[in-house]
Amino acid sequence: MSNDPQAIRRLVVLGRRYDRLFAIVGMMAMMVGILTLAVLLAGLIHDGAERLNWDFFQNFPSRRAERAGILSAIVGSSLVMLITAVTAIPLGVAAGVYLEEYARRNWITEIIEINVTNLAGVPSIVYGLLALGLFVYALDFGQSILSAGLTLALMILPVIIVSTREAIRAIPGAIREGAYALGSTRWQLVRDHILPYSTGGILTGVIIGLARAIGETAPIITIGALTFIAFLPPSPVTGDFPFLSFEWLESPFTVMPIQMFNWLSRPQAPFQVNAAAAGIVLVAMTLLMNGVAIWLRVRFRNRIKW
């Protein structure tokens, strides 16, 4: 390195130039993603906005595009997501906590870890085939909301497990040591410290998983989701004791992406408008879920005192 100030200055100028160049390349890379999304959204809204009225949400599918709506699809999607969330979140979080806090470090754990990560990359259709054999036939759940929800739960389990573990690993070791020093048991540590502090990260994983699940078509078609269904599942709340009914779990169903695809493949142009409108609703549902996740994350983070 010379001490010549001229040379150092040149070096600095060169460094800045590279800095600026990289900033531009990075920004362009970001714009590719953002602009594509913006153009897609704008296209959807341009094509579908005219159909987005109250009727569209209240009507069942129909052979007449103007009368067709997404009621059965939106209810189907919501109920399937409910089953998915209720099963995948507790199972995934429990598995993640076990692997991080309880499991001994040996080759069995290692194999499990590698496989969990690999499972996250398995194509969704494979989960559909597994579910067709297991839930639909072996367990005889039929082609029902229950089968679909459990299938998608299996599919997003790895995502939730991995993100739970990441979130737990971010908690400083001093917290653990402090808790043990004060005589807390492992369960007390998990309940009072590990879970509360990792909730933000866990929720991120949960939402990524659920957002993937709601747009998923292949495994749902494999297990036999319908295309035309013009009635709703039985209500979960009944007038008689015990006021709760689980009959809706057995009900046939359809989901938003399937309804969309069916409309897209119709010859009549007005159905294409319906497909775009259904697309807007699906994107809005995903954004809403993301919004809730962000809100929850901020809330939980504010409670952390360290």
Next chain:
Amino acid sequence: MKFIAKAIPAGIALIGALAGGPVHAAGVIEIDGSSTVFPITEAVAEEYQAQVGGARVTVGISGTGGGFKRFCRGETDISNASRPILKEEMVLCAQAGIKYFEIPVAYDALTVIVSTANTFVDQLTIQELKTMWEPSAQAKVKSWNQIRSTFPDQPLKLAGAGADSGTFDYFTEAVVGRAKASRGDYQASEDDNVTVQFVSRDKGAIGYFGLAYYEENTDKLRAVPIVPPTGGAGVLPSVATVNDGTYQPLSRPLFIYVKEKALSRPEVREFVEFYLKEGGALASEVGYVGLPEAAYETILKNFNGGKMGTVFGGTPEIGLTIEHLLEREGKL
């Protein structure tokens, strides 16, 4: 975080509560099968549910083959089919003890289309279509003047149905002479709107699909008159030419297969009768060709008379008119 701690036992209890007992929807008429027949059955189901309060009908799209697989396993009450049941499917149904009625519900006219920019194709014979589509044409027949010497030296681009569809089966059977025998270098799509786009943009492109897709796109596409195997002038697909049997061999019957056991439920019988009464008008509304009034009456009589089985004996056939079809005896 109390929520998650509480949700774990709740989730486990829920799964436990559900694990017992078989789960199947009761009182629902379950239909699955061909995507080609889907719009007709959907329309009938919609009208039926509008007229009969509390009626519940579901329609899925598994394709004709996928539909028969489920039908012969006893999972569905009615199967939509764009081709008759095949031998191996008949065996499956027989093994499961499933008897069925084969009910023609409408005709579809496979329409050969070119772009409106294509002015040189006046009509095509089946032989010319065969020259275009047969497997040996692959990578060899690439220009229109190889089809007919008077056509210009325009690159030939082909588009058609994907290999899993009944449309593909029927077209290859009718044109090449053997089901599923087709050249592979063409734009294959399960979504006919893709074919519409492909053909409308290219002067030298040609494709085929159901009449409904042509009728919605007459501004971009032109139907090619087809010379029947018996000779004469080219015939355009239409309700009239399908019904009088002159648009041959590219008109094909569409069916529903009804499980005999399901008829013990009055709503299934009622639905089939409703289908035969209203199906013709509804089929026309969604772009297909309804059968003549008299045919529906004969079919209904056969249905109520318990005439079961298929009239094809498990081998696909082309160029059958509805009269021929109804004259035959069914076999299970």
